[in-house]
Structure formats: C-alpha cells, structure tokens
Amino acid sequence: MPTNLPPEAHDAERRYKEANTPKEKITYLEEYISAIPKHKGTDRLRADLRKKLSRLKTAESQAKKKGSRQDSSFHISREGDGQVMVTGLTNVGKSSLVSQLTNANPKIFEASFTTWSPTPGMMEYENINIQLIDTPPLNKDYVNPELYEMIKKCDVILLMVSLKADPFRQLEVAVKLLEEHRIAPIRLKEKYKREDRMIFIPFLVLANKCDDQSMEEDFEIFGELLDDNWPSLPISASTGYNLEKLKQIVFKKLNVIRIYSKPHGKEPDLTAPFVLKAGGTVEDFAGKVHRDFLKTLKTAHIWGKDVFDGQLVAKDHVLNDGDIVELCV
Numbered sequence: 001m002p003t004n005l006p007p008e009a010h011d012a013e014r015r016y017k018e019a020n021t022p023k024e025k026i027t028y029l030e031e032y033i034s035a036i037p038k039h040k041g042t043d044r045l046r047a048d049l050r051k052k053l054s055r056l057k058t059a060e061s062q063a064k065k066k067g068s069r070q071d072s073s074f075h076i077s078r079e080g081d082g083q084v085m086v087t088g089l090t091n092v093g094k095s096s097l098v099s100q101l102t103n104a105n106p107k108i109f110e111a112s113f114t115t116w117s118p119t120p121g122m123m124e125y126e127n128i129n130i131q132l133i134d135t136p137p138l139n140k141d142y143v144n145p146e147l148y149e150m151i152k153k154c155d156v157i158l159l160m161v162s163l164k165a166d167p168f169r170q171l172e173v174a175v176k177l178l179e180e181h182r183i184a185p186i187r188l189k190e191k192y193k194r195e196d197r198m199i200f201i202p203f204l205v206l207a208n209k210c211d212d213q214s215m216e217e218d219f220e221i222f223g224e225l226l227d228d229n230w231p232s233l234p235i236s237a238s239t240g241y242n243l244e245k246l247k248q249i250v251f252k253k254l255n256v257i258r259i260y261s262k263p264h265g266k267e268p269d270l271t272a273p274f275v276l277k278a279g280g281t282v283e284d285f286a287g288k289v290h291r292d293f294l295k296t297l298k299t300a301h302i303w304g305k306d307v308f309d310g311q312l313v314a315k316d317h318v319l320n321d322g323d324i325v326e327l328c329v
C-alpha cells in the first residue's frame with residue numbers, strides 16, 4: 001500500500017478489515033476508496049479495491065435474493081405428482097376444501113379475509129399424491145403479485161365460488177383478476193394473441209356450499225348463465241358432496257399416466273407408480289427410474305392397454321396409464 005495515504009484512509013481500512021458482516025465490509029470499503037487521493041501512485045490500489053467492492057456487492061445481492069425467495073410463504077416447493085391451486089374470492093370455502101381433502105389445517109372462519117398466506121396439503125388419489133394449495137382470496141382492492149406468480153406455476157386451477165353469494169358475479173371478478181395477471185384457462189387459448197403473453201392452465205369451476213337439493217337448483221341456474229362452456233362441478237366442503245368426483249376430475253386434468261416398474265423375474269409394485277406426463281414413452285419412463293438407464297436402454301416388455309402381455313416394444317413406444325414395464329438393458 002502507498003505510505004502517503006491520509007489518516008482517514010488508514011482508519012477506514014482498519015474498520016473495513018475488522019468488519020464482521022458483508023454489509024459493514026461494503027460500507028467501510030466504500031469509505032476507504034473515497035478517502036484515497038486520486039493520483040497515478042494510487043491507481044493500482046484503487047482499481048484493486050473497486051474489484052473487491054464489486055465482488056462483495058454481487059455476493060450480497062445474490063444472498064439477499066436467495067434469502068427472500070426462501071423466506072416468502074408464497075414460495076412453496078412442489079411435492080407429490082401434481083400441484084393444484086385452490087383459488088377464488090373470499091369466503092367461498094377454499095380453506096374448508098383444502099382441510100377436507102388433505103392433511104393440512106388452514107384456518108376456517110365465517111368472516112371474510114381469513115387466509116393471508118398459502119397452505120399446502122397432500123391429497124391422496126388412488127395410489128398417487130396431489131399437492132393442493134389453499135390461497136389468500138383474490139381481491140381487486142389488495143393485489144399481492146406473489147400470489148399470482150405462485151398461481152402461474154401450478155398444473156390445475158380450482159376456481160371456487162359460493163352458491164350462497166352471487167356465484168356468477170364472483171366468477172366474473174375472479175376470472176378478470178386472473179386475466180389481468182396473465183392467467184387464463186387453457187381451453188380459451190384461441191381467444192388471446194401471442195403478445196398477450198398469457199399463461200394457460202386447465203381450470204375447473206367449483207360451485208361450493210351445494211349442501212342440499214335446493215342448492216342443486218341454484219347450481220343449475222348458475223350453470224345456465226355460464227358462457228364459454230366453463231367446466232364446473234357443484235360441491236359441498238361441508239357435507240363432502242361430490243368430493244370423490246372432484247378428485248377424479250383433478251386427476252384427469254393433470255394429464256398424467258401411472259407406470260409400474262417390473263424388475264426381471266419379479267412382480268411389479270402396484271402401489272408405487274412412476275408418474276409421467278401423458279404421451280410419455282418407454283424412454284421417458286426409463287429416465288425416471290434411473291438416469292443411467294437412458295444410456296443402456298435397448299427395448300422393453302410391456303403389459304397393459306393395446307398390447308399383448310409382455311410385448312416387446314421400442315424405446316419410443318408411447319405408454320398408457322396403468323402400463324407395467326420391464327426395461328431391457
């Protein structure tokens with residue numbers, strides 16, 4: 001270091017060296033650099049210190065980004081074989097439904113605006129697990145961008161309305177809010193232009209609080225008002241009405257297939273399927289079982305739909321839900 005530095009530069013240097021946190025280090029290093037007089041003799045020193053400062057700042061901003069992502073309750077990691085968002089306006093019964101169908105226990109209350117952060121839960125359907133997420137209500141007066149970002153990443157949207165409170169109006173408001181945040185039903189893809197940059201997701205409208213016969217009539221009236229052929233189902237989170245049917249529809253909308261692995265000379269484990277996107281091939285399945293199979297896979301024997309038992313097929317053979325596969329490597 002040049003010896004002709006003023007005392008304030010030496011002080012700042014000492015504070016910088018003694019600093020414990022990256023934030024303090026940045027502050028004192030900035031002070032140190034600005035206390036160094038600018039002339040030819042200090043060019044090299046100033047350049048080195050500026051490099052150090054830029055490295056410290058990059059590390060600090062990366063740590064911040066990582067921290068905020070992990071801290072946010074809206075950053076929910078995917079678990080299970082599909083992710084389904086339960087959304088809608090307030091008080092329609094979103095938390096009640098997630099609590100009925102999963103192991104989660106979100107707060108349920110008769111007054112509006114009970115839920116402020118999302119809660120994931122796992123729903124069992126036959127032999128697979130589907131992640132359901134209870135969400136804060138969609139609301140035009142209070143917009144939380146993180147909520148919409150989270151919704152954009154799911155596989156299926158369950159859009160809930162309450163048959164006890166103008167369901168048609170609720171649907172209109174909810175659909176508009178989602179659309180304003182570039183989320184639309186995959187069915188209506190044709191309606192939008194490329195530059196709209198929409199995210200298309202399969203939707204199902206759930207008309208909740210259909211507790212008895214009289215509410216069933218209200219559902220019919222609601223159904224007649226719907227345009228765009230919204231797929232909809234009357235349910236009751238209170239009585240459990242149609243919840244089994246709901247699970248079946250969710251499974252269909254996930255558009256996945258369950259494939260069972262058969263080790264050579266052994267029986268397949270029918271309780272533990274590998275889950276693939278519909279249209280998946282023998283090769284896709286092999287990659288799920290183990291990455292190494294991708295290199296060594298030659299053919300496969302399969303049992304299931306559209307094949308005879310143990311039929312030998314090529315790597316690009318498209319699988320069906322329920323197929324049993326023995327990989328030949």
Ligand SMILES: Nc1nc2c(ncn2[C@@H]2O[C@H](COP(=O)(O)OP(=O)(O)OP(=O)(O)O)[C@@H](O)[C@H]2O)c(=O)[nH]1
Pocket residue numbers: 089090091092093094095096097107108109110111112113114115116135136137208209210211235236237238239
């Ligand atoms: N009659 C009837 N009431 C229901 C049904 N499902 C939910 N409720 C009631 O509706 C009220 C609101 O239910 P929540 O599950 O808290 O509604 P939410 O959509 O999560 O509400 P927010 O968190 O405010 O968005 C509660 O009093 C529930 O008991 C149902 O199927 N039938």
Ligand SMILES: [Mg+2]
Pocket residue numbers: 094095096106107108114115134135
């Ligand atoms: Mg709620």
